[in-house]
Amino acid sequence: MFVRVVRFTDVTAERVDALLAQIEQADGPPPGSAPTRLEMVFDAAQGTALSLQYFATAEDMEAGAKVFDAMDPTETPGTRVSVDMCELKLAMTAP
Numbered sequence: 001m002f003v004r005v006v007r008f009t010d011v012t013a014e015r016v017d018a019l020l021a022q023i024e025q026a027d028g029p030p031p032g033s034a035p036t037r038l039e040m041v042f043d044a045a046q047g048t049a050l051s052l053q054y055f056a057t058a059e060d061m062e063a064g065a066k067v068f069d070a071m072d073p074t075e076t077p078g079t080r081v082s083v084d085m086c087e088l089k090l091a092m093t094a095p
Contacts, residue, residue: 001036001088002061004068006051011078016042016049019077029053030071033064040077049077054088061085 020040029035037054053068055061065085073080 001091002055002058003086003088004051004053004055004061004065005084005086006053006068006080007082008049008051008076008078009047009081011042011047011049013042013044015077016040019075022075030067033067034060035064042077047078051077058087 023029023038029038033053034055035053036056037052039052039054040049041052042049053061053064055064062085065083069083
């Protein structure tokens with residue numbers, strides 16, 4: 001499993017709400033991105049957000065990165081400040 005982690009600043013609750021509504025209306029992620037899971041975490045106090053995009057393979061992550069990188073900035077929660085492309089090494093849940 002691979003995870004692309006994107007950090008945003010200048011994020012507002014209104015922008016997050018608008019983006020979530022847009023994603024729900026689109027019935028999922030952008031075509032060609034192929035994530036197995038999408039998560040967003042938002043810190044309203046700091047105005048930051050993380051987008052976690054999970055992929056089955058490194059190749060899928062690379063292909064998805066091209067789609068997500070080409071997105072118009074108005075389709076993101078804020079100003080993109082970093083992107084990490086990682087291999088998931090540990091995932092635990094509480095018993």
